[in-house]
Amino acid sequence: MNIIGRSLLAVTNRSSVRKVFAESTAGRRLSLRFVAGETLDDAVAAARTINDMGARVSLDHLGEHVTDGTAAIEARNDYLECLTRIDAEGLDAEISVKLTQLGLGFDDELALESLGALAERAARGGTTLTIDMEESRHVEKIVTAFEDVQTRYGNVGIAVQSYLYRTPADLDRIVPRGGLVRLCKGAYAEPASVAHQEKAAVDAAFDALTRRLMATPGITPAIATHDDARIELTKKLAAGRDEPWEFQMLYGIRRNLQRSLVADGYPLRLYVPYGTAWYPYLTRRMAERPANLAFFLRAAVGR
Numbered sequence: 001m002n003i004i005g006r007s008l009l010a011v012t013n014r015s016s017v018r019k020v021f022a023e024s025t026a027g028r029r030l031s032l033r034f035v036a037g038e039t040l041d042d043a044v045a046a047a048r049t050i051n052d053m054g055a056r057v058s059l060d061h062l063g064e065h066v067t068d069g070t071a072a073i074e075a076r077n078d079y080l081e082c083l084t085r086i087d088a089e090g091l092d093a094e095i096s097v098k099l100t101q102l103g104l105g106f107d108d109e110l111a112l113e114s115l116g117a118l119a120e121r122a123a124r125g126g127t128t129l130t131i132d133m134e135e136s137r138h139v140e141k142i143v144t145a146f147e148d149v150q151t152r153y154g155n156v157g158i159a160v161q162s163y164l165y166r167t168p169a170d171l172d173r174i175v176p177r178g179g180l181v182r183l184c185k186g187a188y189a190e191p192a193s194v195a196h197q198e199k200a201a202v203d204a205a206f207d208a209l210t211r212r213l214m215a216t217p218g219i220t221p222a223i224a225t226h227d228d229a230r231i232e233l234t235k236k237l238a239a240g241r242d243e244p245w246e247f248q249m250l251y252g253i254r255r256n257l258q259r260s261l262v263a264d265g266y267p268l269r270l271y272v273p274y275g276t277a278w279y280p281y282l283t284r285r286m287a288e289r290p291a292n293l294a295f296f297l298r299a300a301v302g303r
């Protein structure tokens with residue numbers, strides 16, 4: 001993340017800014033560019049449209065860093081309801097989950113128990129669950145939770161971040177368990193002690209990890225990026241891969257590219273966030289591309 005992105009995250013994380021932005025009509029309007037809507041019905045409608053276009057879906061019920069057991073259990077129940085709908089509606093969709101939303105950080109046992117319940121429900125509906133990767137201080141616990149739950153249910157995937165120095169070693173633990181491995185660059189402001197700071201280094205690490213994952217049997221590499229150079233490399237490597245893999249992109253970002261990949265026959269899954277807790281998600285999307293702020297300013301002046 002560049003200096004503008006880091007500064008932007010520092011400002012948007014301030015509670016005064018959060019309050020004004022998250023409660024404004026302009027903020028809500030901007031969120032609809034990157035978020036399917038506030039309700040499960042909105043998410044189901046978006047998933048159906050995406051399936052009709054020929055892509056799969058990963059539904060993210062927005063929320064993270066909950067700080068009490070009631071909210072963590074509510075998050076689990078919302079995801080159970082989401083899995084029931086995926087099943088009932090016959091959608092080609094899975095769920096993406098943040099462990100801090102299920103209680104990681106203040107009740108790790110509850111988070112793990114909820115993750116198991118979600119994997120079990122997903123397995124009954126014949127679908128999967130991917131664990132999002134979060135801030136570096138949570139990575140060890142997230143990888144350990146993946147090892148545990150994937151061993152028990154076999155339908156669990158995990159995201160890894162190319163900016164972290166530790167990711168190649170984490171993959172030594174992840175790959176033997178099988179499942180989907182989502183490779184992304186990483187969306188948080190991390191210090192130089194744990195993460196590459198320069199875009200070129202993050203990209204080089206991404207390419208090395210793409211080569212490794214696309215050459216590994218027994219897993220499903222999910223190459224999650226909107227970056228043309230990364231996408232071109234993946235296309236080349238895909239020509240030599242017999243086993244399943246996919247591209248992944250975020251809802252609302254580079255929609256023309258999404259359509260053209262599907263038209264060219266590439267497997268694509270869209271990550272579709274929904275829910276009322278869209279603020280932190282939206283600020284990360286702005287930090288990645290401060291030009292998105294222009295959308296906000298335009299929305300703010302009502303254009």
Ligand SMILES: Cc1cc2nc3c(=O)[nH]c(=O)nc-3n(C[C@H](O)[C@H](O)[C@H](O)COP(=O)(O)OP(=O)(O)OC[C@H]3O[C@@H](n4cnc5c(N)ncnc54)[C@H](O)[C@@H]3O)c2cc1C
Binds near residue numbers: 133159182186188227
């Ligand atoms: C499916 C999916 C799941 C993800 N899961 C996680 C996760 O679990 N943990 C995590 O830390 N991060 C996650 N991310 C975010 C990821 O780490 C990056 O922050 C994000 O994808 C931007 O990186 P990029 O690879 O698209 O490349 P960049 O170099 O940032 O962008 C390449 C190009 O893509 C376009 N673009 C990128 N971002 C935006 C944007 N916000 N708005 C408009 N255009 C944009 C621009 O044209 C840009 O030039 C996920 C990303 C995807 C696609």
